[in-house]
Amino acid sequence: MKRNFHHPKPEKNPRIWRSLRELENDPQFEKHLEQEFPRGADLYQDSGLSKRDFIKLMGASIALAGVGLTGCRRPDSFIVPFTKGVEYTIPGKFLYYATSMPARYGAVPLIATTSDGRPTKLEGNPLHPFSNGGTDSFAQAEILNLYDPHRSKEITEKGQASDAAAFDAFVSSIAAGDGKGLAILAEPQSSPTRNRLRAALATKFPDMLWAEYDPLAATPAEEAAAASFGPNVRLVPNFSRADIVVAIDSDFLNPIETGIGYAQGFAARRNPDQKGAPMNRLYVVENHYTVTGGMADHRLRLKVSEMGEFARQLGLALAKASGNAGLAAVANAVPASQASFDSKWVEECAADLAKNGSRSIIVAGPLTPAPIQVLVNAINSALGNIGATLTALKTDAPASASIGDLAKAIEAGKVKSLFILGGNPAHNAPAELGFAKLLEKVSDTVHLGLFEDETAKACRWHVPAAHFLEAWGDVRTFDGTYTSVQPMILPLWGGRSELEILNALNGAPAPVGPALVQATFTQVANTTDPAAWNAFLRDGFQPNSAFAPVQVTLNADSAAALAKTSVTKSDGLELVFLQSSSVDDGRYANNSWLLETPDFVTKVTWDNAILVSPATAKKLGIKANNFNVLGDIAEKMGNDVNYDLLADIVEISDGKTTIEAAAIVAPGHADDSLSIALGYGRKEVSALMDGVGFDAYPLRRSNCMRTVGGVTCKVTDRDYPLAQTQEHKSMEGRDLVREGTIERYSKDNAFAQSMGMDSHIPPNISLYTHPELTSKEQWGMTVDLNTCTGCNACVVACQAENNVPVVGKDQVRKNRDMAWIRLDRYFAGEANDPEMLTQAVMCQHCENAPCETVCPVNATVHSEDGLNLMAYNRCIGTRYCANNCPWKVRRFNYFDYNQRPLDELYWGPLAKKGMADSLKMAKNPNVTVRMRGVMEKCTFCIQRIEEAKISRLVEAGPTPASETPIAAFKVACQQACPNDSLIFGNIADPKSAVSQSRKSQRAYEMFKYLNVTPRVLYLARIRNPNPKMPGADLVGMANGSGHHGAHGEGHDAHDSHNAQPPHGDAHAAPAAH
């Protein structure tokens, strides 16, 4: 009797995924296993293989294999060519396409790198007029989102698997109906094709309700612009013209808030050496430290609920100075309220603004209430900034209903079928709407989304959405430039795009390829020329297609009417809702790259937390435990080192609803104010999100989208472990980051080179022989601390480029995070109101590398072009190199993070092994995927260096190599940087940008006294304080005054040789005395 033997099949789609790499449940993984069996063995399985046949087959193959030792050899592998050649595809070579990532403020223009048809990396599009070629961290992480094995993969109806035919039939029935009771809830997006389809749909179904919602949309700004200047007006700043910038509750330098391109021009004006353009000055008013606050010359920490009063006083002062009646009317319309800030701050800031007239910009945040924004508009108008530093554009956005309007329509029973195109309103809609419950009142609900999230569960239909790299689309960037969204790959799991659904609702047949977008392009570009379309796709945008500038004047009456509605009560404790640096509004909840990327300021990974100022923490009884962790560890030495940074759990209540969250003390936070990032604390919807962070949406209502006042905070007796990356990588206060004021810089250009030990070390002599640096190219990097905001774009870009694994919260708490580039954040000054500085630290590629001298197996050695190399296959994992690294930039693979599930790391060989096929597709094929037991670190993107060198040699062919110049290329972090703060190149070429930057007087080495000669130089930060401002004497003093001032740390290059080392250097070896 013949018997078929089948292995038990793993469950296909477990509801809850516990780990990123629970890939054994992936049917693809079975296939992978099968490949390890002899070729052909599986063929017999289906035809019914008897034991007898099997033994015959085995005997034959053993005989064929000769000695039988082949079994010990590596298994057969195959070369699988295409059957038909694919246009442009060259196996092993990257192809680059222009595309863009739609976002709430427009789009991030991108260049996608595809490798054999798989997109593996996204980079900024430097040709795009509204981009400087950078990206934000979210765009970098989209590759992981695309290949996330937890994306929804099938159409479901009422939670049961359904199919495309059933859903198409449903859509057809709606399309064939009269459109009564049809409503659509979409995310705000400026896609001309969507607008076109929407207009067609509105013509077909005049009763259709079109609502838009995004929890972080800049709706107040639009409302304010409409009241100030008329409908559909948008102000686009030009920071390159602004001498003075005032940011009120705005993190405008952070591209995740405002988008790539918004703040372009700002960084160029921070250069103190620029001829003809003086350094700008940045005033920031905010409640918690943002990256913009870190860049500020003057920063006022202020409760969000007092921002209105601040703007009012600023407006009044400027109205007085300028005599502008419109501004006076608007400012006076805002009801006065009490304020806790120093009025001198406002006065001097106003005086500085008045002095600089139309060369200034005042910006407010996207969520700042409209009455304050209208006042900001009035101030800009009175100063003459509109038309000078701010360009008014006429947008094309059609008017949409709000989610509140939609909720009312549902309550009234007017909505029968609701299409939710993207977004997750069941989770993030204003709490008072009870949106998830509301959805039950609609008979036919459809959710289009990448994940089976809360809204998917509350809807009748769930349709997997196509990722933006899987479907055709188009978008307008913030300035209106018509930009393409080009797919790079067919939908991996049959996703639909929003445009396809709208097209189907219009009753039109399914589009072929880019037909929908091409039709829009014909209208926008006003041409049917295929060459124009091809150029549009090649460049990724249509030139000169931005919104037309318009002349606008302030409508003081309507502006004052809106300003009058300002709610300026600031009593008691407030809770402020923030955009998360990792999950945005919750949409990246399943993206482990982002979850493990530390927050800009708190450096917390995998969680969010309530931020509270030191003084308020003391008042509320929240313990500032995370500062005392070293003491705890010391106390526990001998038993068990406690890595946990335990934070108190607090209960926040607005009287009706209570949420719980861990609280951490955040230096520089405003008093009587609490902040929490949105989008965390989701239950049972995400593989990674279970038990991660705290949900703040239950407290967020339509009338308090930015901040809710009058909350109570109760400290519970429970603790919550947080994983912070910064405390374990403290550099112990040595002069690693250097800063000074522009005044000091003008007096002593080279002040940064004489700080700390640097002014009194003798010429260094090394005991070791130096490696011979014989190559014509010598690679080096410069980090400009003056423009680096700490926005994390480089961190995630490095992770995407270099296949850096994610280790999980537990491992981060054991200091085992793997990021090759980290952003160290330092506070300087008093804990309640310190200055903040950020410094990007990666492998410094020391010419005298301390790691190389201690490696027992020569796994880390120097190349002739100055790279500190890491040969993974030689490394035996002694970790001596990491111990000997002064920068602590080496990372060790304690576990096989790529192959094992993060929750089974300690199971040893019992843990499941393997990686989901889709995740394998995300890997950069030119970088080794490291295994357990090896050390790794920044390689200066050696794969890109070698690629450039090889292409030079290929081009040179049989001619002298030195006659062909090396092609220009950028390393991953440099490419992603929105401010061009990272400069990489050949330091042996005196004309290269990096050589020029190394000549700057601001350039200094970290740990110069160690004589390791790093290849990374830092350009000291220069601040530009206004001497009349209160607290101006504390600005730019992170390293002391340098003139034996009150701050004590000063070290003059000429006279201090006999002085005691400043306390900052007490840890360092007394090399010079």
Added chain:
Amino acid sequence: MANFFPKWTNWLPLKLVICVGAIVTVIVGGLTYYFTPKYTRVGYEPTQPVPFSHVIHVQQLGMDCRYCHSFVEVASHSNVPTTQTCMSCHTQIKADSPKLAAVRESWKTGQPVNWVRIHKVPDYTYFNHAVHVNRGVSCYSCHGAINEMKVVYQHEPQSMSWCLDCHRAPENHLRPPSEVYNMAWKPASAQAQHEIGMKFKEEWEVNPPVTCGGCHR
């Protein structure tokens, strides 16, 4: 005198000798196996799904390597031809040959032919064909006399020390650029090769990397 050692210890020295001998044999056997060309698969000659003969195509018909391996000059990977490439001739020549059944099947179904990989460097090693063939390294140097192979087999060990032998002394292998794809080209003598090689090495500034980063990334 008391017996210090129990009786069973009488056989201990012999047991030890046998055990140690066995261990040594295993170690020596293992080393001989894993550190010899046998392990590096010199002579590895798997049966391919299609009995393709380089002798017929290159030696007899005189086809250039680059007709099929068309991207070798531009890409790191030297591509194996697509089914389309095969069929561009074989729709006319030997269109019904049973040996080509797998190719025709592939053309009909669109399923690729799975060629068995012979030359394989480890995953952590990044070899680039383009940079070698454009700078005077012939196919012959790494693949042997492919034109004489009825069935392709591995001719060189392609181990790291083998790579480094050439990277340290490329003059022993460099050729005039016109002869890179000429499998029949032979220098007159070892001395002649050395002279030609030295000439090109200097003229073209050939300086192959010998640091880890040249191949390991």
